[in-house]
Amino acid sequence: MSDNNNFFFGGNFGGPGGNFGDFFNQLGKMFGGGFEAGGSSEPVNYELAERIAKQQIGKVTPVGPQETSAVTDTVRLADMWLDDATVLPSSEGTVSAWNAEQWLEATLPTWKRFVTPVAQRMNEAQLEQLPEEAREMVGPMMQIMNSMSGMNFGMQLGHSLGDLASQALTGSDFGLPVVPSGTIAIMPQHVKAIAKDLEVTELDILMYVCAREAARQRLFKHVPWLVERLVSSVEEYAAGLVIDTSHIEEATRELGLESGDPEKIQEAMQRLQNLDLSPKITSRNAGATSRLETMLALVEGWVELVVTQAMGERVPSTSALNEAWRRRRATGGSAEKAFSRVVGIEFSAPKVAEAMELWRRVEIAVGMQRRDAIWDHPDFLPVAEDLDNSAAFIDALLDQGGNDEFDPIAEINALEEMLKNEAEKKDDEGKED
Numbered sequence: 001m002s003d004n005n006n007f008f009f010g011g012n013f014g015g016p017g018g019n020f021g022d023f024f025n026q027l028g029k030m031f032g033g034g035f036e037a038g039g040s041s042e043p044v045n046y047e048l049a050e051r052i053a054k055q056q057i058g059k060v061t062p063v064g065p066q067e068t069s070a071v072t073d074t075v076r077l078a079d080m081w082l083d084d085a086t087v088l089p090s091s092e093g094t095v096s097a098w099n100a101e102q103w104l105e106a107t108l109p110t111w112k113r114f115v116t117p118v119a120q121r122m123n124e125a126q127l128e129q130l131p132e133e134a135r136e137m138v139g140p141m142m143q144i145m146n147s148m149s150g151m152n153f154g155m156q157l158g159h160s161l162g163d164l165a166s167q168a169l170t171g172s173d174f175g176l177p178v179v180p181s182g183t184i185a186i187m188p189q190h191v192k193a194i195a196k197d198l199e200v201t202e203l204d205i206l207m208y209v210c211a212r213e214a215a216r217q218r219l220f221k222h223v224p225w226l227v228e229r230l231v232s233s234v235e236e237y238a239a240g241l242v243i244d245t246s247h248i249e250e251a252t253r254e255l256g257l258e259s260g261d262p263e264k265i266q267e268a269m270q271r272l273q274n275l276d277l278s279p280k281i282t283s284r285n286a287g288a289t290s291r292l293e294t295m296l297a298l299v300e301g302w303v304e305l306v307v308t309q310a311m312g313e314r315v316p317s318t319s320a321l322n323e324a325w326r327r328r329r330a331t332g333g334s335a336e337k338a339f340s341r342v343v344g345i346e347f348s349a350p351k352v353a354e355a356m357e358l359w360r361r362v363e364i365a366v367g368m369q370r371r372d373a374i375w376d377h378p379d380f381l382p383v384a385e386d387l388d389n390s391a392a393f394i395d396a397l398l399d400q401g402g403n404d405e406f407d408p409i410a411e412i413n414a415l416e417e418m419l420k421n422e423a424e425k426k427d428d429e430g431k432e433d
Helices: 002-007 020-030 046-057 065-082 100-129 132-167 188-195 202-222 225-239 246-255 262-273 286-311 318-330 335-343 352-366 368-376 384-388 391-399 408-432
Strands: 094-097 183-186 241-244 280-283
Touching: 046 100, 046 132, 065 094, 065 183, 065 188, 065 202, 065 286, 100 132, 100 183, 100 225, 100 241, 100 335, 132 335, 183 202, 188 202, 202 225, 202 286, 202 318, 225 241, 225 286, 280 286, 286 318, 286 335, 286 352, 286 384, 318 352, 352 368, 352 384, 352 391
Parallel strands: 094 183
Antiparallel strands: 241 280
């Protein structure tokens, strides 16, 4: 979403002496109304985003009753198979068959939670870059500039969500919990479309996609802290956003525009066109993106393991489908691509294969029950280093004793009780002194 920088770092709104109100009202008419000078100060114009996304999706075909029935039956069967691969019970969610427009409408509220803090902080960071005198001049126009910035974010968000809605196969296809709680959503028309490119039957693909989504929803329902943890990582990243324009200032100084020589200025302008003058956006809270990468890898790695175990012997094409899914992640159908396009956060591809292997080794070492019990609390989860070297993590689990002795919640309660007793002891000692 770096294009949003143009609204603060250049641009002549309305021309010299132009009427800002007329200019923005004309823009509002271009986009079907809903924008007026002095209008909404939201960091993102979500009405515009939804309108553009729907225009990009185009005309959609309603999901028919036969497709809905096939999805419902397949999800129920996949859910039964998953009982053999995880101790987390079924989410017992409502099974829905969606088209692209239904996916957009249902997931937009959660995308707002991801996008808003980043857009808000981006606006604040850009204002902080202005010299004090410029801020005073900008002050009276802040509402107009915020509206313009919100419209720019809205346009970019609309295009990104339109793309994602057209390629999604399930409600939480990209490993992100963006569907309403208690919903298992499958997009049969999109599943049918990709079946043409794979040497696998359409029924096998539908079963595979349904199993992955059912597994994710088990995790999202029975690990209640997971969704909030993902959102808080985005908020933490946003809080530390920094915009660096030093390279722009250095480039313009080197051009020597102050010479006043028309020929030199013309040469400088030509060189200027070849320079990247977009501000560099970083975050002081870079650790938040690392935690986000690790969390997404652990989710998708766990899902891939339990689906493979549940389907492996029943559906011979499971290995081929796993490989096709990995290729799909690598070519755009992935969480990091979705976050980059929609939220504006750049991070490395989550190490899903490494996470799957870690979960597999954990199960061999301590069993399925203890493997899934690790999700009971975020402090028990593997960290980024464990994905590359799982031995220390597994050794720690083995040191905690056998399957029957491990109770994560009891461990947390005991730790909290110990800290509480120590605090009370110090208070008593302080009173005696």
